[in-house]
Amino acid sequence: MTQRIITGCILSAAAIIILCFGGVAVGLAAMLCICFAVHEEYKALSVAGHRPVAWPTWLALVLSVPLTAWLGERVIVVILAVSCLLTMTHIIFRPQPRLEDALMSVLPLFSVLLPGLCIVFLAFVQPMELQRVLLFLVITVPVLGDTMAYFVGSAIRGPKFCPAVSPNKTIAGALGGLGGSLLAAIVVGLVAHSLCGPEIAAKLPHWWTYLIVGLLGGAASQVGDLFASLVKRHCGIKDFSNLFPGHGGMLDRLDSILFMAVVVFCVRMMGMGL
8 A cells, every 4th residue: 555655646746747847748748658558458458369450559649649730630530530441451351350359459549549639639728727727637537536436435335336347336436436526626626716817717617617527527537447447357457567566557547537538628629618
């Protein structure tokens, strides 16, 4: 437990420092984390006996940022489509093509790469104050939600939440986690509006946006955590790697954050107070 706490504090401090720099620093850090997470998921799928095709996803990862900077965020749809086409073509022309290999090949593309790119896109939102608010929401909502879920679930216990995927999670813990996520969103909003002047505060999300992001993001974060558990259960592993002592691998740390990033990105794209 001591090792877990020390590692958690170091990771939290590093995340806060990078978020304060914003922009390119966050984008580069996010891309590095995505690389580790994609590698971990493909490795886990290989351990499970699948033969995934990884190179189209890596190609999409390499091309996504420069093409997005050149042609805009909508080009990511084209990149994903082409990556899927290349993957299916490769699988079809194998001596022994298997449908499950095709499906497992695109799993990291949609469960890691696409959500990870949402973080990269948010790292270049302007003004800088809005960018920091969005990124802090992406990090704090799932982290506080996960923390509250652990303590509330351990204290109250009760009926299981999703025993087929994660036997230790309880309904009380899930509700506590949702409350923690909502609290995190509200605190981020209060701090942001208290630190910014009236002119900048007018460009920040409306109060009701923080409530929506807290609730939807909290739910999505728990789904992301459960999905990662489902993948690990399928692959017969406890953690995706031992990159972080006491915390597992990069994907073990990013599972809920990736799904949260999708929520924040979608809310922004829909213009709901962002």
